[in-house]
Amino acid sequence: MKPLLEVRNVTKRFGGLIAVNDVSFDVRKGEILSVIGPNGAGKSTLFKLISSFLKTSNGLVLFRGEIISNLAPHTVARRGVVRTFQETTIFKSMTVRENIIVSHHLQSKASLLGFFLGSRKARADEKRFGESADRIIGLLGLENIANELASNLPQGHLRVLGMAIGLATDPAIILLDEPFAGLNHDETMRLVTLVQRLRDEREVTVLLVEHDIPAVMKISNRIVVLNFGQKIAEGTPQEIQNNPGVIEAYLGSEDMAVGI
């Protein structure tokens, strides 16, 4: 089967600095793939390259066999590749439900003029978005806070809301940027279960970039390890755990001590 997303020889230079160097890997449909690596390994840069928030210096990113690297971010989202943000990036002065509804933008069938005039199609769209938003709210367990202003939410809920916003676009693959950063153990474990449920129930493929090694080991089908911008290993959590190169890369780093 053809991979859903292909990263082919992607390189990013900032001036003389090479942040990502000739990285290639595939993401298969329906899997959860994590990219890990010590601080400064180029994870975040790679993430932005895939979601087209940065332009590649070299190499390609393909989605369903079509090139998506260096397109405008909204075009990439339109194709079905949607990212979440590391910081708790949400629409602050909207309620949780409004956040999710507005993020259905890609699925609207009516034009903006249609919405302005209140055409039948537009009204049907609005109804559909509302229902879909309620489904997502149910799936993620946000019922109690659906009408809260997003700016009033605690950190853990914000992360889930960020994911809900991503889900609302009905992506084929969702890219999660350090979803567990800053969460405590319980919150992390809850989110791990949630991501797995998303994959199973909404058939979303997940690519995540993460620091939290235990969570990654628990959640991932496969893992890609970066160090100094290069890929040094790829495989199942077990394979990664036993890979001498990976252990070396992490040696002395605190992540490893807690991790494997």
Added chain:
Amino acid sequence: MEQIIVNGLYLGAQYALIALGLTLIFSLMNVMNFAHGQMYVMGGFITYTVVSQFNIPFFIALIISGMALAVIGALIEKFLFRPVIKKSKRDESTMLLAAGIGFFLDSVILLAFGEKQRGVPKIIDGVFNWDFRIIMPYDRIVIGCIAIAMIIAFMLLMHYSKAGRAMRALAQDKVAATLMGVNVDRYQMIGFALGAMLAGVVGGLLVTITGINLGMGGPTSTKAFIMIMIGGAGVIPGAIVGGFILGMMESVGLSVLSQYGDITYLLIFASLMIFLAIRPHGLMGKPWG
């Protein structure tokens, strides 16, 4: 040619000094001080009043007007900007406040000093003449040199004094500065006072040469905005560079295109818009988040 460059330097030094104050306030508080031009005009009028009514020497008058504006600036920051910034949902509210303060200062100037154009006698007579290549009255040279000296003093202050370092830290990262123990409220007030003081001093300097009138506030603010956009808002060297660039452009434009009237400004403004479209944060500005 030499004449144009010298004129440009002379204008640029004054412009840079105005822009410095504006950019300092912006970098510390994220406030676009619409009232900056009015503060400048006020400084001019205070200098004029002190010199002509009380027969006090010009240089002392200059210091007095600087001090007066510093006090006004500090009060405006403490009692107006600070509460509004704390209460408002959007930072834009400070723009309305700044505009309101601008109007207010305008009306105070009108009531206190009247509508007339005012000037003080030349501080030094005579004209410097180098072979008719550069002709420059001595008073302009003195004023230009004072302006440059003040720019240097300001830079030194920002780099080597405790307050300067604190303000630079605050401008760079408010949260980090707070964690380092910088008293945000206090240094924002000092910064605002310092910015207002600079505006007041420049006003005082210019009153000896071009004189001062009520209508100069608004256009001066606009020019100062342009300068800090050229250099990059909130960046101190940027304000200096921007000031000198605008001074040069005006000097060149006014001598080359003088027969076409206001076309110099049209060209300056239009090229500024194109420049900003290409370099959105000016020459030295840092990109926003």
Added chain:
Amino acid sequence: MNKKILAYVALFLVFVYAVVPMLINISGRLDFYYTLTSVALLSIASAGVWLTFYIGRINIGQGAFALAGGYVSAILISQYGFNFWVTLPIAGLFCAVLSVFIGLPILRLRGVYFAMVTLVLTEVMRLTTLALPITQGAKGITSLPLPSGLEIFGLKLIPDFSTLENPKVGFYMMAITLMIIAYAVLYRIVNSRLGHLCRSLQQNEELASSIGVNTTYLRVLTYSISSFFGGIAGASFVAITQSIYPSSFQVADSINFMLNCFLGGLGYVFGPMLGTLMLYFGWDLLFTIGKYQMLVYSSLLIILMLFLPNGVLSLFDRKEKR
């Protein structure tokens, strides 16, 4: 809920179309027609500024588009003999198209940078009208005719203003009608998906693009609607004053449009309308105190900002604001 809104709208319409003219006739203060006409037209331009605020841009350049719209109308009437009513939409469209070209590069700027560039834009427009031959420099274009009648298929829609007993009433009706249309459009925009998308843009442009919003397109679209309003307001002013000069709309006007929005409240569709009314009337009323006018006016502005930094309409804010 919907019925309630309809009732308010009906009440408002009766008030502006019937009660106000009646009150003016009773009081004999015919000059109020002119004041209210100005308020209505200025509030259209302010509505445009408000819309750019809604996508998170501080627009101090509406004066430029009002000026451009005014000149388009004036030139078409004086040199090509157009009917004013035809030039009105042309002026709006001209500004909308112009704003696409200007907006594409400058809308990438944010915050203060955008604000300042638009401020400069007002000045650029003024200097351009001074420099161009067709706008006749500082002399401006004067002694334009009053709007002539408009007939479509033999149906007389608008009478010739020069035949009116009191053109002031005609202008008042025109301005009010335009204002109502403009605010109806604004209200629809804000309460439709377009408005929700604008809000998403206002709050976080990166996130908006990550959910697939074409941010550039949306920004330019909104800006051109905003400029359309500016052009309409400018052209209407030309019809009333029957003249236009480069100084008809300047930086001060651009700033006032912005102040109107702030004063009414940036979170409320009808904020700019209220803001314009208050600023304009406030200024006029203060005229009686002579040289202290400016002092009192600016003090009031400052006090208002101190106690209601989110606009006058925030007074009526219920606890649960959307």
